[in-house]
Amino acid sequence: MSTIAPAPRAFVIGWPITHSRSPLIHNYWLKTYGLPGSYERIPVRPEALAEFLDGFEKQGFVGGNVILPHKETAYALCAETTERGQTLRAVNTLWKSGGKLCGDNTDIIGFLASLDADVPNWAERCEKLVVLGAGGATRAILAALMSRCHARIILINRTLTRGEDLIAHAHTIAPKQVIELHDYSALPGCLAGADLLVNTTSLGMENQPPLTIDLAPLPDHALVADIVYVPLETELLKAARARGLKTSGGLGMLLHQAVFGFARWFGQTPVVTPELRALVTRDIVGAG
């Protein structure tokens, strides 16, 4: 007698969750590769997180993604996490192994894979880096940059105490890393001679104030990256492109971070294709 395994189900949980584009991405890959399974958006309130994570296998789920505000709590609830998850003390990708909850954080590799795809060889010239922000997303970006570049890093944030906390965390990963901290008044001097500028703040995102900074001090070879992907091209990236600088938008990080979860749950490493990028782009533009 043979038993037919049920098609794997994966989830994305958050609160709120309506804006997540992950179902579009994963269901596109399921269809493209002709794989059985589903990927579903599920709203989970913070107080219900532990119960959901404890029992998702019984509902037929093999694992899923966690978004705000659950990434740190999910990390704390995991029995096992990858080194990347431990580095960030936050997870975005979950699965079970032997009944135990396991977690990974694919933001670091997602960001690096996106930069690699947009600007191959970018890391060959990165000695002075400027990072805007000191929020949850900044942790992953700093860890990513420290893993690839031997660089002087300059962190710019409105609230200096948050910057100090972030630097303390970064030093637990790379104790010798030089990271300077300034507020926005120091930005022009910091941009002079910088190889890379990354925005990790929420400024420039739809329904948030714009990020208006003068890019004139950046050298002509500089790369400007933004992790915001709604809108697809932020005012920062538009200004960088107008100046003839290389740019990398936030959509690539979203698409590339999804690769690793999909491979784990559905058993096939998917490819970020121009067709997928166009599909998600249409969805974002259509919702605007």
Ligand code: ATR
């Ligand atoms: P997340 O965890 O998603 O990264 P967050 O923790 O709220 O979000 O961080 C948002 C980032 O955007 C922070 O660096 C924040 O600066 P502060 O630490 O000073 O709050 C930055 N940010 C948000 N609104 C801003 C504004 N109006 N001006 C300057 N920075 C802003």
